[in-house]
Amino acid sequence: MTSSVRTIANHAWSRRNFSAAMLAFLAMPQYVRAQQPEPRIAALDWAWAETLLALGARPYAIAEAELYRERVVTPELPHDVIDLGLRSWPNMELLKSLQPDLILTQAGYGVQAATLEQIAPTLALPLFTPERRPLQLAEAGLDAIAAQLQREKHAFQYKADFEQTLSEIRASLHSYDGRPVLIVKFADQRILDIYGPGSLFHDVLGRLGLENAWTEAGNHWGFSTSGLDAVARNPEARLVIIEPGPPEKLVGSDLWTAIPSVKANRVVTIPPTWVFGALPSALRFAMILGKALQPA
Template sequence: MLSTGRANPHERIAVVDWAMFETLLALGIVPVAATELVQFRKIAIEPDVPPQVADLGLRGSPNFEMLRLSNPHLIVSSRWFTWVQHSLEQIAPVVSYSVYEPNRPPYAPAEQITVALGKRIGRLAQARAYVDASALELARASRRVADKTARPVFLINLGDARHFRVFGADSMFGDVLQRLGFTNAWTKPTSYAATAPMPLEALAEVPDAWIVIISPVPPDARSTLSDSSLWRALPAVREGRVVTLPPVNPFGALPAARRFARMLAETLSAPGAQNG
């Protein structure tokens, strides 16, 4: 049962998409089931996942038997799961929302979806309050990094010691970066979130940029980079303009946006971080 003070037609909600999962948790809804909880706890970190949420297995192949056993009254999905829409509908009514679309910054859609989902589940006031609180958190983060924004920023995940993925304007990280007043150093096209693996030397194309590494960092990359002449030759590395953030959900909604903004602001405003 949902812990809400008023009757709700959707007392048991299951969710297969991480962006929708973190949004439900942020609105005070504890789903009966969700996907890849072990990985979510490692990558998304927040919001906290209560222990009573059942794990539906991989996002790419959710466990329909477990989903059926969880007896949901409503399933919350996204465009990533259109291929299993019919199967989901055999279990319970499905609502689907899309934070990510090609060539579209996702923060504003995440705001709209938060309100739409809140209205659907009887949490409209909480949803609107969360949208407003998110805007305030980004505004606070923006003030903290105001002296750093003269330099552009590469936002990357390391794949190994020689390759990285970079987050563009149509990623949540890239959208929030610009809302904080920065310029994204990566101006080439990306698809939904990040490019395919790129060689490290591509980071030399904007020599005055910050390099912001978003965890997790593969163990082999961490141990090898320090000995890499290619890595040490990058201007940002030589001049101390590389920082590493804790893990953040790269396919999240407003909770991920807030965590990314807060982590970036805390890291760049820490003692020892260079001024822009």
């Protein structure tokens, strides 16, 4: 666990007795435990919600549940999870009325942990920081959540499976032509978000042995917002577009067909993948990209 994760976790949990309650729950005989309600966990951040699901646990409530199902997709969110409203500013009255046992949130985003702690024990974990190593912090966050829920074995197995899958994908790309990839998502008809160093996708590319054509650091989340000229400035790259693809009007234009990667038919489109996610989103992106880059 990084020092930043440890500091935040210790601060939150030194004031609460959630861990003691969890230990007492786990110490119960299995037949008794089965009759006890699971801890009510409210996840205000999708990265930690998907991490919770990856550990075999489930959120009692989550912010923007329907959008999670559309943009994060997997791990699948149960349909009876309560929707708390916006991730940036959830319905605080509803959150309080649910009497959660634990609140998961991302440090530095949305409601401050100090405010949330007035409602319930809060674990505020960093993901996108000046360190610009989201994949590393995603793993640290998995460990931190697993430790608090007494699910360390689940975390160990998930990380082992994660590493094995990435290794297999990397091996499957041995026949790839080695071109750097340019990962983009359309913000509107002619403006794109391009993912570079500091983004989750950039870290995944490195683990797969692929080169990122975009070297600019970009914003806090590791992406730059630019026009189509940025794509044209990388004529040797393979263009990877995260759905939805380019607008129909653009596809039929001379501007689009003049882009070198488009002209050379070096464009692949992949399904939606959550760009601000943790290990499950990183795994989904790696699996989808690995399949998309396989020779036709």
